[in-house]
Amino acid sequence: MALNLFKSFSKNIPLNTKSKGFSVGIDLGTANTLVYVDGKGVIIDEPSVVAINQKTNQVVAVGNQAKIMLGKTPSHISAIRPLVDGVISDFEVTEEMLAYFIRKTLEILKISSLQSVVIGVPYGVTNVERRAVRDAAYNAGSRRVFIIEEPIAAAIGIGLPIKEAEGNMIIDIGGGTADIAIISLSGIVRGKNLKVAGDRFNTDIIAYIRNEYKVLVGEKSAEQLKIQLSNIIPSNPPLESKIRGRDLVTGLPKEIVVTEEDIHDAIHISADSLFESVKEVLESTPPEVVSDIMEHGIYLTGGGALIKGLDEALSEYIGIKVVVSADPLTAVVRGAGIIAANIENYKDIIIENEDELSIRR
Numbered sequence: 001m002a003l004n005l006f007k008s009f010s011k012n013i014p015l016n017t018k019s020k021g022f023s024v025g026i027d028l029g030t031a032n033t034l035v036y037v038d039g040k041g042v043i044i045d046e047p048s049v050v051a052i053n054q055k056t057n058q059v060v061a062v063g064n065q066a067k068i069m070l071g072k073t074p075s076h077i078s079a080i081r082p083l084v085d086g087v088i089s090d091f092e093v094t095e096e097m098l099a100y101f102i103r104k105t106l107e108i109l110k111i112s113s114l115q116s117v118v119i120g121v122p123y124g125v126t127n128v129e130r131r132a133v134r135d136a137a138y139n140a141g142s143r144r145v146f147i148i149e150e151p152i153a154a155a156i157g158i159g160l161p162i163k164e165a166e167g168n169m170i171i172d173i174g175g176g177t178a179d180i181a182i183i184s185l186s187g188i189v190r191g192k193n194l195k196v197a198g199d200r201f202n203t204d205i206i207a208y209i210r211n212e213y214k215v216l217v218g219e220k221s222a223e224q225l226k227i228q229l230s231n232i233i234p235s236n237p238p239l240e241s242k243i244r245g246r247d248l249v250t251g252l253p254k255e256i257v258v259t260e261e262d263i264h265d266a267i268h269i270s271a272d273s274l275f276e277s278v279k280e281v282l283e284s285t286p287p288e289v290v291s292d293i294m295e296h297g298i299y300l301t302g303g304g305a306l307i308k309g310l311d312e313a314l315s316e317y318i319g320i321k322v323v324v325s326a327d328p329l330t331a332v333v334r335g336a337g338i339i340a341a342n343i344e345n346y347k348d349i350i351i352e353n354e355d356e357l358s359i360r361r
Contacts, residue, residue, distance in 0.1 A: 173304025
């Protein structure tokens with residue numbers, strides 16, 4: 001049975017129809033959804049979370065309000081993430097979430113419709129997964145939808161010369177996936193997508209604290225520890241933070257002190273896996289392209305780029321300069337927004353199929 005989620009929730013968002021013509025870029029991420037308009041910047045940045053009342057099949061909250069409810073809902077309300085590992089796991093809920101963000105975009109811009117929408121997807125997703133994203137955007141009210149691979153969008157967002165005959169390497173570490181891509185002449189020469197990203201680090205932290213301290217903490221607490229203490233090269237003396245959870249022995253609440261060294265031990269295996277994947281991509285790259293990368297360095301984008309010491313440790317491991325890009329959290333959506341405003345200039349990098357081509361004709 002189809003869910004009737006959005007109607008009751010979105011009716012309170014009025015629309016002002018003064019003008020038309022805006023095109024937007026959307027980063028439909030596992031952790032957060034961002035919307036970018038060229039010339040205006042990021043106008044929406046909210047968690048990709050939807051709270052649903054199971055009794056009435058209607059949305060209770062989306063975005064910031066829904067994330068507050070994670071782990072705190074009664075049995076009849078579910079706060080869920082409709083995207084897993086960068087792809088849609090619940091099509092109907094994703095469609096309703098997109099509809100909410102699109103209507104909110106229309107209200108912010110004071111327009112009645114969007115000219116076109118560019119949405120980023122992880123490198124290497126299947127045709128079925130791309131179609132799910134495109135169909136969700138159409139059903140949510142977009143008139144023209146274009147799909148772009150996230151590492152290329154991130155490269156455009158940070159200003160790399162992707163159309164030139166020179167190699168540029170970018171590692172986009174998001175919430176669900178990390179994309180490793182070497183780009184030249186508007187295409188990906190070598191690339192790899194892996195499920196080692198922000199959510200994996202959160203899971204690692206939860207497992208480590210459970211095993212070492214016999215305390216169970218929630219996802220939000222783990223994410224807080226990751227933001228505060230994650231450091232590939234721990235400080236001396238290491239930073240520390242207090243965290244509360246449930247003692248698995250007594251079943252009672254318990255407060256413990258967690259240090260940078262604890263978080264390092266928790267995430268280092270996943271970080272090592274990421275480093276090894278970067279090495280594998282470089283090993284299969286043509287030597288002329290590798291020469292360019294050694295000259296220009298490797299660029300980190302996404303929330304994972306903010307993990308302290310990651311750039312230094314990776315640089316030491318592979319022997320190439322690693323640079324954390326400016327404002328790495330918005331690199332993908334900025335690139336998508338630039339493409340949306342200049343569709344004709346980026347035809348060669350848009351992932352196309354017969355359906356999209358027929359619409360553009």
